[in-house]
Amino acid sequence: MHAKRRGGRMRGRGPDEGEESRGGERFAAAVDARLPVHDGAGRLLRKSFPDHWSFLLGEIALYSLILLVLTGVWLTFFFKPEMREVVYEGPYEPLRGTLMSGAFDSTLHISFEVRGGLLMRQTHHWAALVFVAAIGLHLLRVFFTGAFRRPRELNWAIGVTLFTLALAEGFAGYSLPDDLLSGTGLRIAQGIMLSIPLVGTYFAMFVFGSEFPGHDIVPLLYTLHILLLPGALIALVTVHLILVFHLKHTQWRGPGRMNRNVTGKPLYPQFAASSMGLSLAVSGLLVVLAGVAQINPVWVYGPYRPDQVSTGSQPDWYVGFLEGSLRLVPPWETNLAGHTLMWNVLLPAVVLPALLFVVLYAYPFVEQRLTGEDSQEQHFSDRPRDRPVRTGLGAAGVTFYAVLLLAGGNDVIAQSFRISVNALTWIFRVALVVAPVAAFFVTRTVCRALLHAEQELLAEGEETGEVRQTLAGGYESGHRPVTSFRPGAPRRPLSPPDQPPGSRTGTPARRPPEPERRSR
Secondary structure: OOEEEEOOEEEEOOHHHHHHHHHHHHHHHHHHHHOOHHHHHHHHHOOEEOOOHHHHHHHHHHHHHHHHHHHHHHHHOOOOOOOOEEEOOOOOHHHOOOEEEHHHHHHHHHHHOOOOHHHHHHHHHHHHHHHHHHHHHHHHHHHHHOOOOOOOHHHHHHHHHHHHHHHHHHHHHHHOOOEHHHHHHHHHHHHHHHOOOOOHHHHHHHHHOOOOOOOOHHHHHHHHHHHHHHHHHHHHHHHHHHHHHHHOOOEOOOOOOOOOOOOOEEHHHHHHHHHHHHHHHHHHHHHHHHHHOOOOOHHHHOEOOOOOOOOOOOOOHHHHHHHHHHHHOOOOEEEEOOEEEEHHHHHHHHHHHHHHHHHHHHHHHHHHHHHOOOOOOOOEOOOHHHOHHHHHHHHHHHHHHHHHHHHOOHHHHHHHHOOOHHHHHHHHHHHHHHHHHHHHHHHHHHHHHHHHHHHHHHHHOEEEEEEEEOOOOOEEEEEEOOOOOOOOOOOOOOOOOOOOOOOOOOOOOOOOOOOOOOOO
């Protein structure tokens, strides 16, 4: 008879308990035989995740999205996406009696009359900024470490699509209050639509419903912002996570790490605990930031009026590069068969973003084709220095984006530093061409220098600080083998210190494998 000790006494298990236990075991076995819940969950809970900090950027984006959904649902209970004109009669004295849209009126109602409304509005806005920034940094991490290579090309395309949808979602939400700043952005968006040849006029009329500003744009953006775009984001995030679990994470090279395994924390309980802590930290910091740092004070801007434009107006950072590109292109226009082609709007606001995202989608396939890596799976992350060419291209792209972002505030910069806005515009035009090229060559040179120094250190060892006199009368410094390594760093020289990296792949040429030593 089975028995167990409780409180110092032996108690037997009766026949009814034994039958019930065996019945439960048989039921679990029957379920697992038809639907392997237990075995599947066990494998899922044992899945390992890398513990390097750079792999947490995607999680920050995920937790920002969750906070966005929670605060957005709360805001939908009070926001009214109406463009009918009303007279403001709320508690904000400077705007009392002002004619405004119902959307702007409900935004002021949330900010000043709903308990906790302003905190929720600002938390939602800060979370949106962090969400887009985290996706961008996560894409940069994937790019510089080569985590987009086979078999993860589809996940890279999903990430780029998520970034595009996040930009659209942010712009839609930013435009909903119908204040003077967001209305100016909508006016610019309408001008971009009109610059599209042949179909631009029809497209603008379809979006706005009539001549600008129309009465359909805010309800349309509201539907996109709370239904279609969030649904697409959540669906793609789900597919992205499923592919991450199926394909497993990339990891840094190191002892015991192979293509068929991942070394790190198991999902439960270590990774789950740290991930939960990160989610609470992200949410708490965003709420604190919303409470102490004011953002988007629409009552200061006032309601939108087509005949007014605020000075020093700047959009949210993620669309600042479009603003900068519009400011840098000269006023180029072409009259063709009675039609005006506005190159100064079409090129920077339509052609340039389209080319940018085409390059992002195509880059993994182009690089793998050029390097000959399209036929093999890659499960290790590259250090940026290991790929000087790719890292140089990434640095050039970041520099290009940074110049456009700064150019989007050329009027504010010119006023702050008391310089001519025209001279500053020409400086940015020259920098847009020269700075990315310089960034590419400087970054590639630095990466190759770091590789050379690293290979030399591995070959000669670390200096001990001791100086010895040789038999010939000269002096030499003492060296000892390298014992501490950063994540992904090689344990032995990959190529002689005087051999440059490969011209095609940008990686050092590897030595042939050494013969295995047999132990006696």
